[in-house]
Amino acid sequence: MNNTLFEKIVWFFAYLVFMILAITVLSFEEFIPVVDDMVQSKLHISGVSHDVTAVLLNFRSLDTLLEVGVVLLALISIYTVSPHFRYKPLSFPSTMTDTFVSLLFPLIFLSSIYILSSGAYQSGGAFQASALIAGGIIIIRLVKPHYLSNIKESILRFVYSLGLLFFILIGFMTMLDGLFLQYPKEYSYVIIILIETVLTFSLGAVLAAFFITGVHRFKP
Structure with a gap:
């Protein structure tokens, strides 16, 4: 089977799946936001005043926990599939770009x-x-390839996890x-802030690692 025929078959099935999904969505009955009313009625015990944060970090925190696990699993897959590849810098030394990044990252x-x-x-x-x-870490590594490169792999993996x-x-x-993950009402706000703070830096490192280890690589 040549590539042209294969591409046409793929496009046909992609279009077919799209049409099935479109017809399914259009056939839905009018959506009644019952869940939104339930969230609003319980918002006062969530520890936060924004409904999305209340759902993600309190009412459905187990779902968020699993999502974090999936993100980490994706990084582990990248390490597993290509363990012998290393990051290839995309830039050359430049005082202008170095200065710009030094001002931009803060x-x-x-x-x-x-x-x-x-x-x-709020959102x-x-x-x-x-x-x-x-994004900030990726910019630094593009402009300053050797910056932060001395961090031990064991420390990075600890931050990832x-x-x-x-x-x-x-x-x-x-x-x-x-x-499990049912916060005491009086400590809900503090717990959510702690979780979000740790997740920010951990997921930031993981997302940066997606690019650094999985996109631009070369064999040593």
């Missing part, structure tokens, strides 16, 4: 801290903040006086 970091802290009362939180931090491990630890601690 702004990125401050922006991520703001987005992290604002998640309690934001750990995942958005970690994406910003990851810290978010998931801390999340699980909180879950076991809550079992001392209740169910």
